[in-house]
Amino acid sequence: MDTAENPWKILESSLQYDNRWIRVTEHQVLNPAGNPGIYGVVHFKNLAIGVVALDDDGHIWLVGQYRFPLEQFSWEIPEGGGPHDEPPLRSAQRELLEETGLKAREWTEIVHMHLSNSVSDERGIVYLARGLEQFAPEPEETEQLHLLRIPFGTAYQMVKNHEITDSLSIAAIQKIRLMMLEGEL
Known part of the structure; x- marks a missing residue:
């Protein structure tokens, strides 16, 4: 396996929250096993x-x-x-x-x-x-x-x-x- 390759596939993303300090995005994904799921990411500004x-x-x-x-x-x-x-x-x-x-x-x-x-x-x-x-x-x-x-x-x-x-x-x-x-x- 190529360790630099991303095993997650993003199907869709939606902004859930945003302020001066952080942004929260929810991603509809296929996980590394190929199964559907969600992943929330907090982005720090x-x-x-x-x-x-x-x-x-x-x-x-x-x-x-x-x-x-x-x-x-x-x-x-x-x-x-x-x-x-x-x-x-x-x-x-x-x-x-x-x-x-x-x-x-x-x-x-x-x-x-x-x-x-x-x-x-x-x-x-x-x-x-x-x-x-x-x-x-x-x-x-x-x-x-x-x-x-x-x-x-x-x-x-x-x-x-x-x-x-x-x-x-x-x-x-x-x-x-x-x-x-x-x-x-």
């Missing part, structure tokens, strides 16, 4: 952007906020959406400043990922930000944020203890830990 802000003392910043879809509070790395027509680094710099008030001199791209590829096309990019300087945060009106500066090891333990459950944050923190173990940091 922005790129997911995350930032691990790591200072010279080995501390990182987490942002806490109530997440409406989960109906619970969540600790995460600074993150948000970046327009597809904007360079991802510019989006990362804006999100870091908005949520934490930090600006960084050094930026390294560390993670590329698909966030929920069974139902959406959402892609994420995470940056490591170093050489930090503090300014005033500029949160959006939809954000009621809590900031936490903690040792990186504590954040890693929060991932291990399921206290951080956000996928972008987990991937980023584990990637930083791997980079530390491999002597890259």
Whole structure:
């Protein structure tokens, strides 16, 4: 089998929902076995952007906020959406400043990922930000944020203890830990 070949056949597509952030399309399909079915796809209109802000003392910043879809509070790395027509680094710099008030001199791209590829096309990019300087945060009106500066090891333990459950944050923190173990940091 050619692994690049799409085994799904779309018979018909219909738009179910559309707003500034997402579009939901339902597809009438023939599945890989040739049987009829449906497949709903959530298209994200922005790129997911995350930032691990790591200072010279080995501390990182987490942002806490109530997440409406989960109906619970969540600790995460600074993150948000970046327009597809904007360079991802510019989006990362804006999100870091908005949520934490930090600006960084050094930026390294560390993670590329698909966030929920069974139902959406959402892609994420995470940056490591170093050489930090503090300014005033500029949160959006939809954000009621809590900031936490903690040792990186504590954040890693929060991932291990399921206290951080956000996928972008987990991937980023584990990637930083791997980079530390491999002597890259």
